[in-house]
Amino acid sequence: MISISRHARLTVRMLVPWLILAAIVYTAISVEAETCQTASDMDEATRSALTTAGQRFFDMVAKGDTAGLRQNAIASLAGDFSGIEGTVKDHQAALAGSHATARPPFLLEATGTTPIFRAEFFCGVFGKNGQTTNSAVFYLNNLPPGKYGVVILDAAGKTPTAVSLILQQVGNEWKLGGLYIKATQLAGHDSDWFVARAREYMAKSQLHNAWFYYLEARNLISPLPFMSTLATDKLYDESQKAQAPDLPAEGKTVDLAAGTATYKLTDVYPEAVGNDLDLIVRYQVSDISNTNLTYQSNMAVIKAVAAKYPEIRDAFAAVVARAVAPGGHDYGTLLAMKDIK
16 A cells, blocks of 8 residues: 655645545456557657647746746636746746756546546556566546546756646647656755665654655655655655554544643655745644634644654754644744754
8 A cells, every 4th residue: 555645745736626626545346448558658649749738738838927927827727827837936036047857757547427427547567576667656536527638847057956837638639737846856855865864863763753754755756646656666665664552643633742732743844945844733722813712722732743753853954833723724934953952
């Protein structure tokens, strides 16, 4: 079984209204309605069309041409384009003037007449132990019938960045259906660096730090949150020995005592903030309307987390506590690690 971390879900934006991130679980379902072709499986015309469209959209992203992107988007996305505009703006400095190299594309086809509740696309050749070097698996929920292209481009700008495009065939054209942009390095460090640090923490029996650094390694190597590869599968398997039972996981909360109060932690994960790696702590509250009280509870949670997991002082620049109300709205507070007393 493979799962996508909460961290991965929060550090990329899924911008196609109908692409709802699925929990990645192998189940006994029919796959007759889903087919996938790798670049080597496609005819030259299809492969060329996908790569050309991907490169054209990348050039628009690099130039900040959100108007051009919107004109070439599927109708449902063009109707609410603020997410794409925000993503392009957020990464403009990193991508401006850059050029990209496209990875081999994938072609996904969902047949039928109604959306597929859980679509699983197995692409390429699989061995007796699962994925191979050029294979990939895509997991999508509530996917309408159609042909979809996945084009991932690597841009070597100020920060190495992966730009992933989800395309949908409309008539004879490939339209933009989703855009994901993420750095593949943090402060000059790539996934391999974080794996090496995770192993060092494991050797020192610092399981929490090891787990968090494995999560960051998987995030940096994963261009899309609903895609798994041989590399992500291996990292998932290796990281399981570091998963500590006193951290929230798979919907299970963990109680955190802070003074006279007890808070229910729902998620603890690393997140890049600029060139820093911070630890994000999400916990349940009944209300966040009183920001003064919420700030105080955030500070109490930050200090309690640092006391409960003292090893994090050596691994993170800051702790961010996010109080989450029942409706999903949250209020966050950041405190640098050096200021946590």
